[in-house]
Amino acid sequence: MGSHTDSTPDHPGPGALPEPATDAGRAGLAALLADPGHAVIALDFDGTLAPIVPDPDRARAHPDTVPALAALAPRVASVAVITGRPAGVAVAHGGFADAPGLEHLVVLGHYGAERWDAATGTLTAPDPHPGVAAVRAALPGELERAGAAEGTWIEEKGHAVAVHTRRAPDPQAAFDALSGPLDALAARHGLIVEPGRMVLELRPPGMDKGVALRDHVRATGAACVLYAGDDLGDLPAYAAVDELRAAGTPGLLVCSGSDEVTRLSERADLVVDGPAGVVALLRALADRLAP
Numbered sequence: 001m002g003s004h005t006d007s008t009p010d011h012p013g014p015g016a017l018p019e020p021a022t023d024a025g026r027a028g029l030a031a032l033l034a035d036p037g038h039a040v041i042a043l044d045f046d047g048t049l050a051p052i053v054p055d056p057d058r059a060r061a062h063p064d065t066v067p068a069l070a071a072l073a074p075r076v077a078s079v080a081v082i083t084g085r086p087a088g089v090a091v092a093h094g095g096f097a098d099a100p101g102l103e104h105l106v107v108l109g110h111y112g113a114e115r116w117d118a119a120t121g122t123l124t125a126p127d128p129h130p131g132v133a134a135v136r137a138a139l140p141g142e143l144e145r146a147g148a149a150e151g152t153w154i155e156e157k158g159h160a161v162a163v164h165t166r167r168a169p170d171p172q173a174a175f176d177a178l179s180g181p182l183d184a185l186a187a188r189h190g191l192i193v194e195p196g197r198m199v200l201e202l203r204p205p206g207m208d209k210g211v212a213l214r215d216h217v218r219a220t221g222a223a224c225v226l227y228a229g230d231d232l233g234d235l236p237a238y239a240a241v242d243e244l245r246a247a248g249t250p251g252l253l254v255c256s257g258s259d260e261v262t263r264l265s266e267r268a269d270l271v272v273d274g275p276a277g278v279v280a281l282l283r284a285l286a287d288r289l290a291p
Contacts, residue, residue, distance in 0.1 A: 017284040018270060020252060024245055025269020028252035031224035032076075036289050038223035039076045042213050042237065043278070045083040045090050047230035048256040051275050052197060054166050056155055061094040062275040064283070070101030071286035078220045081107045082209050084194065084201060084233060086158045087114040087123055097121065110159045110203070111233075112212025128159050129204040131189030136161045138185060146181050148174040160203035171198045196231045197260045210236030217244065228254035228278050231261055238267055254281065 020026045032039045043049055050059045073079045079102075083090045087109025091097050096105060096118060105118040114125040136154075139161065143149040151168035154161060163182065168174035175198055186193045186202045194201040194208075209229070217225055217240075225244060227237050241251040255268035256278050265271045272281055 017288055018272070018281065020269040021271075022269045024250075025252050028224060028226065028245070028250040028269065031250035032226060032252065032285070033288060035223055036076045038221065040078050040080060040217055040220055040222040040225045041072065041076055041282070041285075042080045042082055042216065042225060042227045044209070044229035044231070044234050044237075044256070045081055045085060045094065047197065047258065047275070048228050048234075048278055049081065049275055050093065052258070052260075055153075056162075056164065059093055062279045064279045065275075066095050066099050066102070068279045068282040068286065069096075069105060070099060072282050072289070073102050073104040075286065075289040076104065077222055078216070079105045080213075080216050081105070082112065082212050082216075082237065083107070083109055084111055084157070084160065084162075084196075084203070084209075085109055087116040087125070089157075091116050106216070108212045108216065110157070111207040111209055112215060113159055113204075113207050125159070129191065131186075131191045131204070132159060132161060132202070134189045135185055135191060135202050139163065142181050142185055143178070146177045148177045152178070155199075157201070157203075160201055162199050162201040164199045166198040175200065194233050196233055197258070201233075208236040209234055210238075210240035213237045213240045214244070217249070222249070224250045224252075226252040226254060228256060228272075228281075229264060230256035230258055230274075232263065234264060235267075238264065254278065 049061045049065050053059050087107045090107050102118040107116040116123045139154055143152055153164045165171045165174035182200050183193050191202045192205045227241050238253055241253055245251045253269045255264040255271045256274050257265050257271045
């Protein structure tokens with residue numbers, strides 16, 4: 001695919017639909033506009049729909065997210081929020097429950113292991129991996145031994161557990177000090193480590209956002225796909241869109257731009273200015289698709 005070599009976010013006028021910087025992205029957008037009824041809009045949550053905050057429990061979707069999704073969701077085959085969080089947490093923090101107009105919304109939590117459907121309000125989830133409980137019990141000792149206990153914070157995620165270093169005196173040094181020990185801890189208990197923006201998540205293998213996206217595109221029979229993300233955990237979904245495009249399904253890769261992670265902006269067809277830019281794009285799409 002072509003790449004967006006300029007990481008400066010696009011700044012179109014209010015309500016304008018920005019133009020992707022690559023041929024593949026332009027083809028993906030054109031396909032979406034031509035046949036929205038067979039389009040999947042897939043979105044990460046933290047950093048894409050919700051601004052990154054020091055305490056993940058306080059993360060909330062951008063205030064214009066639900067109105068934008070309610071305007072767009074009825075016009076496409078499906079809107080899927082794909083997140084590493086538990087699906088129920090993303091639903092609560094997104095304000096998605098009982099919101100009118102979101103019948104076509106699904107939340108795929110824990111990288112697709114959990115599913116919440118707005119149309120029915122039902123949540124399906126597997127039993128937790130036994131290694132998660134073992135890792136959870138061992139983590140405080142690992143943080144102490146690595147000299148990285150000060151300011152780090154352990155997030156309970158049900159089917160996973162995450163260590164955040166954003167509030168440490170030196171967040172990057174704490175992240176670096178913990179990477180090796182947590183890789184080893186995860187491996188001892190049959191888990192893997194998913195690095196992100198000042199966070200290391202220990203979770204079961206076998207599911208990632210690429211797997212979740214491919215499965216959802218296949219299940220919906222989508223003829224085109226848009227994926228928006230901001231962090232390293234979104235790279236498998238980017239790879240899935242590349243594979244779909246190579247197989248003839250047009251796609252558009254959107255990056256919710258940040259200064260902390262540039263690998264997505266370097267690969268994206270379209271870079272927007274954080275969650276506010278993502279929401280503006282969703283609203284512009286809804287406006288363009290309005291009858």
